[in-house]
Amino acid sequence: MNLRDSIVAALREAADPARAPQQQAYMKSGMPFLGVAVPQCRRIVARVSGAHPLPDAGAWQAAVLDLWRGAVHREERYAAVELLLLGRYARWLEPARAPMVEELVVTGAWWDYVDPIAGRGMGTMLAAHPRPAKALLRDWAGDDDIWKRRTAILAQLRAKRATDTELLADAIRPSIGSSEFFLRKGIGWALREYSKTDPGWVTAFIERHPGLSPLSRREALKHLKRKGLP
Numbered sequence: 001m002n003l004r005d006s007i008v009a010a011l012r013e014a015a016d017p018a019r020a021p022q023q024q025a026y027m028k029s030g031m032p033f034l035g036v037a038v039p040q041c042r043r044i045v046a047r048v049s050g051a052h053p054l055p056d057a058g059a060w061q062a063a064v065l066d067l068w069r070g071a072v073h074r075e076e077r078y079a080a081v082e083l084l085l086l087g088r089y090a091r092w093l094e095p096a097r098a099p100m101v102e103e104l105v106v107t108g109a110w111w112d113y114v115d116p117i118a119g120r121g122m123g124t125m126l127a128a129h130p131r132p133a134k135a136l137l138r139d140w141a142g143d144d145d146i147w148k149r150r151t152a153i154l155a156q157l158r159a160k161r162a163t164d165t166e167l168l169a170d171a172i173r174p175s176i177g178s179s180e181f182f183l184r185k186g187i188g189w190a191l192r193e194y195s196k197t198d199p200g201w202v203t204a205f206i207e208r209h210p211g212l213s214p215l216s217r218r219e220a221l222k223h224l225k226r227k228g229l230p
Helices: 003-013 020-027 038-051 057-069 074-085 087-092 095-108 111-128 130-141 146-154 165-175 181-195 199-208 214-226
Strands: none
Touching: 003 038, 003 057, 003 074, 020 074, 038 074, 057 074, 057 087, 057 095, 074 087, 074 095, 074 111, 087 111, 095 111, 095 130, 095 146, 111 130, 111 146, 130 146, 130 165, 146 165, 146 181, 165 181, 165 199, 181 199, 181 214, 199 214
């Protein structure tokens, strides 16, 4: 069997039919579930891909898209995301692969796909290829598609001291006036994560942007309030 078929077979072997309806209801998914938890999907992809090494970036992209486009259960798309983010192929996650990433973000159009792609995927691309990745994220920050916007907002979730605050601000500003829940929540999450590194920058940003929604502001300040900071 090829990589895709082997991953699908392993997912089906791990299926838990009793769990599947609960997952589908929680995720409000039109696509059915097999009942496999995300960490288990991750382990399956790591194990099976080790037995089916991919020779180059083109083969890797084809495998990711084959899994994604051919999925009949949501875990198969989770597996495509995990293959996209697999550490052994991180060097291939470069700006030339942005159209593939964009396809997953736009057609996935839900937080369970988009958030790991943003924080782990675009974060990896940004660290390795800062100039083109920053240009791409600034473009996505103003896009009509809310999931591309959320990706831009969340791309530096794991960056900590390496965070480019100008990019973070540029990613957030176009969505400050949006009524979209996932953008407001994403703004708050991004600011909250960075507040663990630079609370002063985050509080100053909030003060300079009174148009931030109450949800964004509340989420952004959660960590600081737990620490007793103003």
